Amino acid sequence: MGELLKQELNKRIEGFQEKLNHKEIDLAIIIDNVNLYYFSGTIQAQYLCIPRQGQPVLLVRKGIERAKEETALKNVIKFGSSKEIPQKLADFGIGIPDKLGLELDVVAYKDVVKLQKLFGTEEVTGIINSIRQLRMIKSDYELQLMQKSAAQLDDFSVLVKNNLEEGISEMNLATAIESELKQKGHAGLIRMRGLNNTVSVGVCASGKSALQPVKADALAGGEGTYPGVGIGPSYKKIKAGEPIVFDYVSNYKGYHIDQTRLAMIGQPSAEVKELYQKMVKFQRELKNYLTVDYSWGDIYQQSLKLAEELGVSEYYLGFGDNQVRFVGHGVGLELNEFPFLAPGFDYQLKKGMVIALEPKLLIPKVGLIGIENTYAVTEKEPKCLTTSDEELIIV
Secondary structure, X not given: OHHXXXXXXHHHHHXXXXXXXXXXXXXXXXXXXXXXXXXXXXXXXXXXXXXXXXXXXXXXXXXXXXXXXHOOOOOEEEOOOHHHHHHHHHXXXXXXXXXXXXXXXXXOHHHHHHHHHXXXXXXXXXXXXXXXXXHOOOOHHHHHHHHHHHHOOOOHHHHHHHHOOOOOEHHHHHHHHHHHHHHOOOXXXXXXXXXXXXXXXXXXEEHHHHHOOOOOOOOOOOOOOXXXXXXOOOOOEOOXXXXXXXXXXXXXXXXXXXXXXXXXXXXXXXXXXXXXXXXXXXXXXXXHHOOOOOEHHHHHHHHHHHHHHOOOHHHEOEEOOEEOOOXXXXXXXXXXXXXXXOOOOOOEOOOOOEEEEOOEEEEOOXXXXXXXXXXXXXXXXXEEOOOOOOOOEEO
């Protein structure tokens, strides 16, 4: 795996350097843990310095032996003070950049100013879109990891049936589910890009809990345990006859897979049963558009047409102020990667994209009814990575 990782990292860095050259960025400094891991295979470093040409340098403040063990990069250097960085880079032939690239979406302003002064660089530019464009196309190596991630959710319906009973709280049910996922190798955390985008391992929300609006860009996230969280399972007791949504995210070696299933204690009403069957059919028809023949925005528009055809437009993707304007999103090292299946995105799908497709209804006084699977875009038809039973889970 070491040699395979080395080849993988070299390919990613070469692809990134092509983008740096295109934008005439002399030096990119990676600070964010997700991108450190993507380009170096470790987060045990402060900075990864990638020049337009030549080998990158991983700068480590402490734990250099661990960093060397985990990364496949050649140049791993210990430093004490930030003032040492220009000389450390000069030792590897990396000069003072005229144009410096940083992850301006997440790096603190004080760190931007510090690095700009450190190099005496007048021009600082963002590099995150270039990185996200690279990361949205998964290699065979990454797809193998994502299939292992999906395996954590394979027998999800059995897991729910073994733990769901009337009167159990959302929190206790979620605890049982998360415990099982961790035993299967789940890392126990979910990474989602953006300021304040804190999410739990999954959403376990019953009935009206799923109707609570959430700050995150999601249709339903649950009430959470207190206002300072505002998302995730609550201490609400689950009742018979209310739909229970399970929107869970696996995590194997950093790679996520997104899946939603629906459950109920007792037999569902004719309305709920019919609506759920419609959403399963909705998903199966919409996933046929996950090919290189369609753009991101095309698929969103096709979803609106399907909602009309199936007679579910009134509550499709929410109602009132509690609505979203996307039907799918990329998944990878973060939960919210490119592409976004939303209006205004006229970029074509490409082989190697991995997309969570989630057509859902949010119905007043009822809750959420819908389904979500994760697909890999191939040269032909999409490959479904999530293999858990899609039937309505009835206890």
